[in-house]
């Protein structure tokens with residue numbers, strides 16, 4: 684049977700990952716409205732990735748004999764000033780998620796839960812990638828500073844992203 688403190692923090696993380704999914708889906712909707720289908724595609728794939736993250740914790744908690752308890756997902760923003768603001772918020776959000784993942788590692792260590800510590804290490808690495816990809820796009824959108832031509836070039840590149848479940852790689 685899984686430790687209650689670990690069960691609680693994993694349930695909180697399932698909610699946080701689903702909130703992330705909801706945030707990126709909202710960004711995708713806004714980007715569609717801005718006629719930036721490539722950016723919208725990129726965010727829609729983020730939504731799928733975050734859902735997969737939530738499911739990795741979900742499946743793990745079940746596997747350990749814990750109880751998954753889904754809680755309400757808080758509302759997400761629906762409007763942004765421009766794409767720079769969208770990616771600033773994405774990066775800021777991923778840094779918050781990294782802190783949450785590190786807190787799970789700290790608690791697993793404290794509670795001597797080696798299995799949870801080990802499973803969570805996958806997320807520690809995943810967050811390095813999440814921050815790096817958000818930062819890379821942020822740098823690009825800052826570089827073109829809202830100029831139509833540059834923005835459309837980035838949009839075309841982001842249109843090429845396809846979904847592969849990161850948790851199955």
Ligand code: MG
Nearest residue numbers: 700703733736
């Ligand atoms: Mg995530």
